[in-house]
Amino acid sequence: MRENAINLIRMSMISSMVLMVGQTVCADERVISIRELLDVQKNWTLFAENNTSFVVRGVIGSRTDAQIHMRKCNLRFLLDSSESFPRLKPSSKMVKLTGRFQLEGKAPIFRVTKANSEFSLEQVHRQMSVDIDVTDPSAWRKLARFTAAESEFYENPELFLVAAKAFEHSYIVARTQKGNATSEEITNWVAEMKTFGVPKDALEVWEYERFMLDWRKLQNSTEMKNSDQFLRFAKEVATKYPVALTPLDVPVPKLESLSESHPLVTFREADQSQQDRLWRLFYREVMKKEILSTAKADGSNADKIRDQLKDALPDLPDLYLSYDLLWLDWRFSQLSQSGKEEAIKLSAEYRKRKQPERGLIALETWLEKRLELWSQDGASGYVRAAQHYLELLEDKEKANELLLKAWKLSPGEAETAKALESLGYRLYSGSWILKANYDKLPPDPIQSAIRNGEVIKGMTARQVERALGKPEERRFSFSTGHISEAWIYGDSKRKRTVVHLLRAANVDGQFAKVIAVGELKSLLSRQDAEKTKDTQE
Numbered sequence: 001m002r003e004n005a006i007n008l009i010r011m012s013m014i015s016s017m018v019l020m021v022g023q024t025v026c027a028d029e030r031v032i033s034i035r036e037l038l039d040v041q042k043n044w045t046l047f048a049e050n051n052t053s054f055v056v057r058g059v060i061g062s063r064t065d066a067q068i069h070m071r072k073c074n075l076r077f078l079l080d081s082s083e084s085f086p087r088l089k090p091s092s093k094m095v096k097l098t099g100r101f102q103l104e105g106k107a108p109i110f111r112v113t114k115a116n117s118e119f120s121l122e123q124v125h126r127q128m129s130v131d132i133d134v135t136d137p138s139a140w141r142k143l144a145r146f147t148a149a150e151s152e153f154y155e156n157p158e159l160f161l162v163a164a165k166a167f168e169h170s171y172i173v174a175r176t177q178k179g180n181a182t183s184e185e186i187t188n189w190v191a192e193m194k195t196f197g198v199p200k201d202a203l204e205v206w207e208y209e210r211f212m213l214d215w216r217k218l219q220n221s222t223e224m225k226n227s228d229q230f231l232r233f234a235k236e237v238a239t240k241y242p243v244a245l246t247p248l249d250v251p252v253p254k255l256e257s258l259s260e261s262h263p264l265v266t267f268r269e270a271d272q273s274q275q276d277r278l279w280r281l282f283y284r285e286v287m288k289k290e291i292l293s294t295a296k297a298d299g300s301n302a303d304k305i306r307d308q309l310k311d312a313l314p315d316l317p318d319l320y321l322s323y324d325l326l327w328l329d330w331r332f333s334q335l336s337q338s339g340k341e342e343a344i345k346l347s348a349e350y351r352k353r354k355q356p357e358r359g360l361i362a363l364e365t366w367l368e369k370r371l372e373l374w375s376q377d378g379a380s381g382y383v384r385a386a387q388h389y390l391e392l393l394e395d396k397e398k399a400n401e402l403l404l405k406a407w408k409l410s411p412g413e414a415e416t417a418k419a420l421e422s423l424g425y426r427l428y429s430g431s432w433i434l435k436a437n438y439d440k441l442p443p444d445p446i447q448s449a450i451r452n453g454e455v456i457k458g459m460t461a462r463q464v465e466r467a468l469g470k471p472e473e474r475r476f477s478f479s480t481g482h483i484s485e486a487w488i489y490g491d492s493k494r495k496r497t498v499v500h501l502l503r504a505a506n507v508d509g510q511f512a513k514v515i516a517v518g519e520l521k522s523l524l525s526r527q528d529a530e531k532t533k534d535t536q537e
Contacts, residue, residue, distance in 0.1 A: 031096065034058030034073045035153040044075070044108040048101035056097045056110070057118055059154060068095065068112065072153060076109045094118035121150055121159050129166065135177075140170035144196070164198045171206075183213040204241075204275060208267045208282075211237060215286065230290035237283050243276045244283035247315035252277055280315075287312050288319070295323070299330035325353070332362055336369040344392070363392045371402075379410035383419055396423060404432065412462040412510060455499050461485075461512040464499055471499070481505050485512055488520060496520035 037056055047054075061071040068077040077097060098114035119127065125147045132139040144167035151159035171189045175181055190206045218233055238244045255274060258266040259281050267278050291308045295301065302323045309320035331338075331346050338346075343366035350359035367388055374381035386402040389395045400423060406416045417427065426438035427447065449456045450467045459467070464487065471487035478484070483505055490496040498520045503512035 031055045031057050033150060033153075034070050035150060037075070038073060044101055045103065045106075048103045048108050051100055053100050054098075054110075056099075057094065057124065058097075059094050059121075068097070068115070076104075076107075077112050078109055079112050079115070094120060094124070121147075121154065121156060122162055125159070125162050125166070135173065137170040137174040137177075140166055140173060144170065148196070160197065161199065164193075164196065164202065167196045168193055168198050168202050181209075181213075183210050183217070186210040186213070201272065205264075205268045207240065208275075208278070209264050211240075211282065212263055215282075219289070228290075230286060230293065234283060234286040234290060237279070237286060241279045244279040246276075246280060247313075248277060248280055249315075251315075252281075256281055284313055284316065288316070298333075299323075299326040302327035302330055328353075328358075332358075332365070335362065335366045338366065340366070340388070340392075360393075367392065379406040379413055379416060382406035382409070383413075383416055386419060399423060400425070407432065412460055414462075455514060455517050457514050457516070459514040460510065461501055462510045464501070464514060468499075478505075483512075485509075490520075 032054060034056060037054070056070075058073065059071040061069040061073075063069065066079055068079065070077060077099075094117075096116045096118045097110070097112045099110050099112040101108050102111050103109070118124070125143070128143055128146070129140075132143055134140075144163045147163035147166060148160055151157065151163055171193065174189075178185075186206055186209055190203055190210070193203060193206070215233065218229060221229070255266070255270075255277060259278055263278075267275060270278060288309075291305060291312065295305045306320050306323040306327060309316065309323060313319065328346065328349060331342070335343060335346070343363055347359035347362045350356070350362060367385070370388070371385045374385045377384070382402045382405045386399040386406070389398045389402065400420075403416055403420050403423070403425075406413065407420065410416065411430075420427075420432050424435045425432040426435050428438055428441060428444045429446075433441075445456060446459055446463060449459070450463055453467055455464050455467055468489055471489050472491065473488040475486040475488070476483060477486075481504060483503055485501045485503075487499040487501065488496060489499070496519065498518060499514055500516040501512035502515045503509065
């Protein structure tokens with residue numbers, strides 16, 4: 001690439017030098033370099049014959065009082081012997097020699113009439129940059145090509161970097177004059193700068209601007225729905241600059257803020273380390289746009305969004321953690337349709353994320369939703385609800401409330417009684433009281449009878465079964481609005497006991513109450529006598 005540029009320069013300078021033949025040029029009019037002088041070496045004899053004056057600038061190889069040998073040049077430079085001729089500084093590396101070509105025999109020589117110490121090659125470049133029209137991009141490119149040719153001639157790589165900077169500056173001037181450049185224009189400029197040999201780190205600024213322009217265009221596209229263009233663009237950035245894939249080890253809020261407000265200026269003024277971070281910030285923005293474009297507003301796919309963010313952008317923990325919580329909140333909204341295991345798991349995950357209050361509310365919400373369903377099952381539903389309140393929340397107060405509702409709906413239910421007793425309640429005269437209070441009261445005659453295997457008046461059918469078990473025989477009789485039952489215990493070889501119970505016809509059998517207890521014969525005789533009396537009346 002550099003050779004092409006140098007060849008163009010040489011052709012240009014040869015043409016310029018040939019035009020000088022036959023002219024007398026004052027020393028201040030034209031300064032040429034040793035390289036340029038060598039490019040027209042075949043015309044040296046002609047210059048001598050025409051007495052052409054030159055001012056030549058170059059690097060000293062060696063010198064004596066009578067002669068100077070210039071690096072990279074086999075032409076003899078002879079010094080004027082006049083006492084008025086100024087002596088060069090011993091430290092001079094470059095000189096500017098004024099003089100004319102002469103022939104010594106047939107060989108051309110350069111007779112020096114004046115010699116001055118000169119600047120370094122870099123200083124020469126800077127001086128020339130002051131003399132050009134700084135608003136003209138072509139002037140900067142011309143200067144860059146000249147300096148590049150000098151750097152190659154003297155094998156000075158540091159000088160070429162100076163030339164490359166000037167070449168890049170020509171496009172900075174053009175960019176400033178143009179105002180808004182397109183992505184295509186910047187791509188072409190970058191290609192031209194690459195051809196010249198502008199270093200990669202200098203081209204990053206232009207590449208960054210090109211990517212920024214493409215990114216804005218992409219976001220404004222009307223064809224982005226259901227498209228993977230964001231993802232493909234992110235891959236393009238990462239392929240071009242792999243450093244974009246490296247997560248930031250620490251947050252860079254100030255740099256991030258500057259990149260948002262003044263992205264191009266920030267990148268141009270940043271050092272290499274900061275530019276690496278800016279590529280990462282840019283990549284993050286693109287990937288964030290790509291991932292969040294598929295996020296559902298209700299949070300139903302927040303778990304997938306969270307995982308994608310965590311995998312691609314681990315240096316944005318606040319972002320992916322926000323979707324983690326959004327996923328939990330969506331699951332919370334679905335509690336009415338969830339099972340117990342999901343409610344327990346959700347509560348545990350809230351606690352794991354240091355949100356114990358939310359975890360407790362999740363369980364309470366699930367129980368409230370389930371209670372609406374369980375209460376439709378009556379007493380058994382309330383018992384089930386009470387068991388869950390104890391298991392999940394250890395809420396004895398709520399469990400007591402539910403069990404008492406169950407007892408009220410179904411007095412005597414064994415499951416309810418067992419649950420209430422496990423909570424420290426005792427049944428006394430048809431009511432449930434705390435065991436501490438129960439122990440202070442006189443014994444409940446019915447409960448005492450049950451414990452002793454006896455039956456007394458006022459017991460319910462269920463209580464009779466608890467005291468004596470199921471009877472060997474049951475007899476029924478019916479009267480208006482009532483049903484009488486005779487429960488017979490014992491066989492014909494033993495003393496037989498009969499328990500007489502009475503209930504309203506519309507009441508369940510378990511609520512029948514004991515009205516009499518005795519031996520089978522005497523109790524039946526009395527019943528027959530009462531029936532006869534009723535018939536006579």
